[in-house]
Amino acid sequence: MGKTNQNELFDLFGALCDGTLSPQQQASLEESLRSDATARQRYYDYVDVHLELSNLRKREEEFQSLEHLRDELNRMTQGAVSPAETKKPERGAVGWGRTLLSYAAVIAASIGIVLAVQWLTRIDPTTGDSRQLAGSSAAGEQVEYVATLLSSANCQWSGEVRPQFDGQRLLSRDLQLDEGLAEFGFESGVRIILQGPARLSIDSSGSAHLENGRLVLHGHDASMPFALHTPTSTLLDIGTEYGASVDDEVTEVHVFEGEVQVEPRGQSNIARQHLTVGDAVRLTPTATQTVAVDETRFIREVPKPRSMQLASDEKLYAYEGFDYETATLGAGNGGFGFVGPWRNGIPSDPPSLAEMVESSLSLRDASGAATGGAIRVTYGKPCVRTIERQIRLDTDAVYYVSYLMQDLSDAPPGKSQYASFSFRTAAFPDSSNRFGAAITSENFLLSFHNQHQLIVPPEMATGQTYLFVIKIVASRKDPDQVMVRVFGPNETVRHSEPMAWNCILPPVFEDSVYDQLAIYAADKGHFLVDEIRVGPTWRSVMNTY
């Protein structure tokens, strides 16, 4: 291809992409492409550039959209505007550059999935892993919760943001604890026990500012160092448990386990130093003084309940143990906390066709206090029932749901043999809003909340009973979030909520009210379900395991 020809060729490519190609130019271009493989190669290269430039606008808008979302969240969490002034984030306008994504979204919407979500989080069906896409994590983190209030004791909060219940998810924000003990679990794996009175500002899953008061930080070897900033220093834990206190401009650090790196901060003139177990120092803006380590100054753990005995405010909202002496579930109306009997689809449908089995499911031999039998769910025989205490995402609350499920599907690989346990709104099927968990045909855990779906391990064995726990964190102003934990027979069920969940779905802004519990199996699916519990705390739905 000569130089002149190449110039002409690029002019033709340009006219083609700009829609200004004349019939004569079309003929010339077609002849070049037909006769010259190199010209075709250049054409493919030019088209790729043209389409990528289209995406340039898309990338910019998506970034701006996420920035906007972060700003909105910051405004709301900092109380800069009243709730009436706040509005939930909207996606940016769709330009030509976004057309591809918008078409993908049209396709996706028709199947109940929004691909914009998939742009942030992809599922690899070959491994079941979910992962952040390159380039999305920095922006994506802006809208993520960074910590959970794991437990608390006698807490009195003040200030603009006041955690209301254990299990509450937290965005980055300032917390003023006037009295009591609060245990925070960060997404990075670090735990902090905050001892009131104290003021802590959570920056991210990996850093916080202690402005005054005391805390104990529990790090671990596998995590990146957590940066705790004080007025005079930054403390970096290295597989550590340490206590820190801040009183005006004086910081004290007492190392109980592991090591702590102390870095000077602000106008501080203190030297960088490395503390090991048994070391303690007092840091002022101008000097470092060694002091005796004193464990008694710090409360290292929030007292945990010694048993699963429930407090008076931890009663179950709903329970179904399938204690029916019938061949099918039919219009079973047992348990408590429900409105009306089981149905075969929606509340106006006939009674459920699901079969009853005599034996209850149990996670382990002699574990649990299962009563009655269980239900056998197969395709065409779903079970739907209305719960009395609605799961409201338009308020500040946390809900827990637990149930036992066993997969008995034995169809050959490749056949659809799937079952889901979900909550829908009363507007179903006109509304596709829902959340829940499922066992996929490949026996992985599928968790879903509206458009978000994630497939993750564990791979569950056929014929084995598993305990599922779904946590729903509802928020009036902040995003709502669904988390799922699955226990196998060899796992210990603890008295308090764990830090680790099998699946934490992305936060979603919505105000739906869920009251339809639906259990459903696909084509060749064959599942047993038992011991359904809905309650306000971890212990309320887990105290029998």
Add this chain to the structure above:
Amino acid sequence: MNEPGQEPESRLHEIEHTGKPQFVYYFSRDHQRIFAYIFTLLPNRTDAEDVFQKTSLTLWQKFDEFEHERDFCSWACGIAFFTVRNFLRVSGRHRLYFDDDLISTMADERVSQQKRSDARIEALDHCIAKLNNADRDLVFRAYEDGSSIKDIASQMGRSVQTLYNRLNRIRRGLVECVDTNLVSPGVEGDG
């Protein structure tokens, strides 16, 4: 005839069918490649979008037939090819299109050169990042919905042809930048 109450479950079944999350994964990964393939054969924006939408729905409907050991993008492009051909047959050729032989040739080459295309697009990011502000501004304006080159030219006090020429120069510069990057990535990377 469905039994009462069966219809919602059928819909739920479709939504929750276990293969569909896999479809979403493959489709979200490859949809831009599929669109590029279609646009290569049918380089008219509106028509390519139309065919892409039809292709996407066909892929969704036929996903149960997809053999997972195959490459999804190749399978999808095969369906896109027939969708393009069908589109050309029924569209009455009221626009300028490539002839059937050329389309077939390019369809084969485009699929077989996917890896090359992927490598070039990856290198292209670096070249796009090096665009100067004026060129980037023009690209943003030109590729934004609702802004015609005529409008942009009027706003900028330039002739329409001048802007077309500039856009072509930018695209050509990027093609050649990628050539350079792929030949000597260290030199470009250090630049």
